[in-house]
Amino acid sequence: MATTEADQRKTKQESFELGAFSSKLSKSDFQELLLQLYLARYFDVRLIKEKKRGRLTGTLYSSHNQEAIIVGSLFGLKPTDWISPIHRDMPAFFMKDFRAGWRNPDRMGMSVGTVCAQVWGRVDSPGRARDNWSHIGSSAKRIIHSTSMLAGTIPAAAGVVYADRLDGGDAVVLTYNGEGSTAQGVFHEAVNFAAVHKLPVVTIIENNQWAYGTPTYLEFSMDDFARRADGYGIPGLVADGQNVLDVYDKVMEAVAWARSGKGPSIVECKTFRAYGHGDHDDDRAAKYRPKEEVDEGRARDPIAVMKRIMVAEGHMTQKEAANWVAEGKGASEVSNDDFPPEVVQYLSEGIEFAVNSPLPEAEEGGMWVYREDN
Amino acid sequence: MATTEADQRKTKQESFELGAFSSKLSKSDFQELLLQLYLARYFDVRLIKEKKRGRLTGTLYSSHNQEAIIVGSLFGLKPTDWISPIHRDMPAFFMKDFRAGWRNPDRMGMSVGTVCAQVWGRVDSPGRARDNWSHIGSSAKRIIHSTSMLAGTIPAAAGVVYADRLDGGDAVVLTYNGEGSTAQGVFHEAVNFAAVHKLPVVTIIENNQWAYGTPTYLEFSMDDFARRADGYGIPGLVADGQNVLDVYDKVMEAVAWARSGKGPSIVECKTFRAYGHGDHDDDRAAKYRPKEEVDEGRARDPIAVMKRIMVAEGHMTQKEAANWVAEGKGASEVSNDDFPPEVVQYLSEGIEFAVNSPLPEAEEGGMWVYREDN
Amino acid sequence: MSVAEPGLKKNYLTGLKEAIFEEFESDPNVIAIGEDIGFLGGAFGVTEGLKEKFGPDRVIDAPISEAAIVGVACGMCLNGKKAMVEMQFIDFISTGFDQIVNMTATYHYRTAGEVAINMVIRGPAGGYGGGALYHSQMNEAWFANSPGLKIVCPSTPADAKGLLKAAFRDPNPVMVYEMKELYRQNKISEVLKANDEALVPLGKGVVRREGEDVTIVTYGNNVYHCLQAADNLMSEGFSAEVIDIRSLVPLDEDIILESLKKTNRLVVVNEAPMTCGFAGEIVARMSDRAFDLLDAPPVRVTRLDTPVPWVKPLESFVLPSVNKITEAALRVCRY
Amino acid sequence: MSVAEPGLKKNYLTGLKEAIFEEFESDPNVIAIGEDIGFLGGAFGVTEGLKEKFGPDRVIDAPISEAAIVGVACGMCLNGKKAMVEMQFIDFISTGFDQIVNMTATYHYRTAGEVAINMVIRGPAGGYGGGALYHSQMNEAWFANSPGLKIVCPSTPADAKGLLKAAFRDPNPVMVYEMKELYRQNKISEVLKANDEALVPLGKGVVRREGEDVTIVTYGNNVYHCLQAADNLMSEGFSAEVIDIRSLVPLDEDIILESLKKTNRLVVVNEAPMTCGFAGEIVARMSDRAFDLLDAPPVRVTRLDTPVPWVKPLESFVLPSVNKITEAALRVCRY
Ligand SMILES: Cc1ncc(C[n+]2csc(CCOP(=O)(O)OP(=O)(O)O)c2C)c(N)n1
Ligand SMILES: Cc1ncc(C[n+]2csc(CCOP(=O)(O)OP(=O)(O)O)c2C)c(N)n1
Ligand SMILES: [Mg+2]
């Protein structure tokens, strides 16, 4: 699978030691994780295809190459835990609490159809198509409603678990943040608040090296972003964001720390934004980022990394690994045949639901500014 | 001079080793520093007396017991350096560039009369009495105009030296901040920006253990606030805020670092707020703060500490040290006789100027919203 | 903290206190967060005793982080709490601005009614006390232009209590502009009702003085200036009706319309800068809805378009005053 | 980046670009700071090529820190620079809000004229593009209610260039609301002047279409909706005068008054929420100053008091449209 030179180099660097949590996973857990990586990837490439076909408008913010962060961080959560995803975490909305069964309606995550209805801007989206892309949420499913305002939901995440703790709960909240967004003042205020009150807030940094057109060295001046944690007196962990198991291990460590009452932490997941900031930016990104950097950043595809680990652990044969080769390919280079059929099927049903959902009535635009009942 | 038990205990802890910069000071430098400590203290107690006498209205934010921070940090600055003081640093406005001569009109600091006119709310204040207390400044004197918005001027401080560097200057800026104010988002944004651009911004934290009625453990969760610096990849120093020489050494270290192009740093000066948040808060502060804590916090008066060092260094005799005993006394316990006459004289002239300055004309209230000339 | 002792006259600050203590008492989901509201009891003492009584979990001495304070409160509300946010001075709300207008205010709208944020944001506001630029603001217009927030501004102890209680009970975020110059003005003290009896509905104005010749619409501190101006007008032979709208959003337009039917003349008074302030909003609504009723230009008396300066001559120059209101009303009456 | 080629028609975006490049060229103290304005050239490409041409010292790709961006720019201006701040979308200004209204806007006032902050804050604004709650805002009223700021909103390429240039030259902080839906509308392209010739003074409105029966006052995107509405009105037998005020603060009241002398009827149109929006300000000023001129109620057509929703039917429901303007104007004409 190691096709490019950079990939081969990286492959050699890879150390596949399993951590405290991942070493307890079963073969079927591994298989499930891999399947989820495929699904997250498929979500991404399928939407691009839909847009190319003209079935879809609006900007797409791709999680391509960053799927291990979403999948690995969600895998060990309790159903009662909260999450606060942002623009690059779209699959998280429907992958939360996947362990309860992808199609289980009582699962503490959104249905894939709901999320697709959001992408399509239809009335069956969680917010009835009032705000776009990832700006949805569900208090019933314990997903904080995201907004455009970067880092703007971290205080709410702290508030949600503060309330939960008061009510005797043990919920943890994961907040997802691009590394660039952490320059926001409110990031500081919220993490500091969580530190003071030892709140179970796990701050995941998806350090994909770029914030739109700005490289990290113009955003902050540390090599490991996780060191930001030292400034709050809380733990800061670094995870290999391409390795779903390492993400799982580090996040679970942080979650355990949080759940035991020790407070917040930061988990930096090192990764790389494979394409443009959004799909509108793909062409420009090819100009403002050096090709070598991009090639190197894409080389360790999380699906490929997981396959290598599974082979090494004896959970997969080389032959099986060659079955669905979605890794290392852009949206235009893959077809449905590169994905496990259950993944294609699952998302297709969601899209089916979405396209059959109508637009909201115009009058809804004037509704729900206030709640009327007292 | 070590009168209370706590004082004796602290005295024993005191280590009087001179640092890289203070060890180069002459006897007259020591004398000057001590004189400046007296002056800062006298400013404080005299204003309280003026207010008690009914000559003055408005809240007074006392720097009592924290004077070593102002005096020590300003002592080694170049005239071209900038400062950004806040509510607790009132004497800094006229003590900047004191080395050029207290009464030198070309000095890069405000005249004491101007500052007194500000306290009295008269037209000869730098802002013609438009905003109160420390909310003054002077671009000619390189003092950033403070506002009420805590931490709100740190970005401007970064901007000022960014501009200076572009123009080929080597100015450093000192920003003064209460430890509580650092919880503001804009503190984070500005320090991060300075770190990214390696700007010569020295962030002084006056850690006086309280932010109004809130103790530090509810403001942040570190023992040494200076560790906040680790989160930005910049140096963080701790100074004994009661020892003017230690403040001088640590700030000069930070200034040298900054001036040589290495970038920003944080200098935490550990001190204690001797009285209320403002004089309106004196009575309440006596309730919300444990007496032992207050006694211990007041025990190492910066004037007393400096005298002990001067005696130890042979710059002062025990007898001389007993000359003006202002230390360890509240405003109601001291008289002019407890201060060197030049100090009393200097401030009295300033007050004289202030009380002879008229109020601004009412119509000025409607002026200067915009600059008219193009 | 004594709650609603019958027969005793209470001041404005006590009205606020009683509202808070009663709501804390009756609903265990009520939480307070703000700077120095616990150990100190708030800069003005509005929450004195609250932390002792209800504990540090429900009464949070927050770091100096207005954005996080609002956002944390918003998260609490998202998870079943009713959060009261105290701004130490309403002027400092600017650093929490985004969390109010983009996060909190829009929550119900963008979730299509799923989530209502039951938050109260309150704090000392207004000038006339020599507080200067950053301790005198009336910045309610920023929020009136930000859909999703309700805004009230009580002028009496009973309204302070009743509107604040109503704000707690309302499922939406409600901002309470408290007039700090009225906090301890004993001459406006009055007997307060207890519990549900004390409630004052949001969106209902009140006629403070009846009159025939001109309608003066105002709120907050200026209610008293307008009442004095009405006295002055009387001696000039004009009778002014003074309406205290109390609630800006929603606004009781009918009470103004009713009055205009009688007086056919309108003066609107408030402390905020004139441009895009709430006085202009009232004028604009009435110019449309009551066009035929108006026999004279509807006139505003507001702060000049300046910040609030410090020393008395300057402050008086820019803020509305009894004289300025009287003059404006005379101009309108004599039109 | 080509500057002012004679005879060639340029679009709105190019107008902005030319203004920036010319000002950078002619004054070495001009600096730009914003998110992604350098390597990327800005989200919309307004500053494309600027960093290459003038270097990273003068063109700063800032961290995602709106408050620091404004504050750093303010400090630069305090020390002799002219700083241009780009907000990636004007919606994100909310997180830099305090630095604008309390730090920057008040600087000249609180220093009694010592320091003027020569800052330009500009960014893409406005709806009609499906940008939803956080990429569609017109929040100019917040700043109109914050004394010390000037505010402009150009609707044509020449005004985009000329007002932006004037903003650079003005010693005060000036906010430029750019209509992103107009950025690349080639049908409004026009020939642009160069350098000083291109300047458009702040505070001067312009009559976009002359008429006799009703005055429609507006700015930004809605200029075009109003012109279309004027066509509709013509077919109903009414001739509408359309005024583009271009500059909100300061406001050219005289141009409106002059028009009202002729038409005696007023409709004001803008995109912001109605309550405390700038449309209300214009109505309030005219109700006072032009009371005797008005033969019908002055009417506002604005966004409903809601956020801007995403999908087309919803967005159209809440924003002003040609139809809504036509109807309102007809109501006024037929009054
Ligand atoms: C407060 C705020 N400022 C600016 C933006 C515009 N913006 C949207 S995404 C983005 C870059 C985010 O970079 P990063 O946080 O690293 O996340 P990534 O997109 O790389 O995952 C910017 C500047 C915004 N949404 N919110
Ligand atoms: C943004 C903002 N929020 C709140 C306040 C009110 N306030 C003024 S001083 C103060 C406490 C400051 O504490 P600290 O920073 O530790 O400084 P100290 O007074 O102890 O020197 C507070 C909360 C303010 N001025 N600005
Ligand atoms: Mg990133």
Ligand SMILES: [Mg+2]
């Ligand atoms: Mg302090």
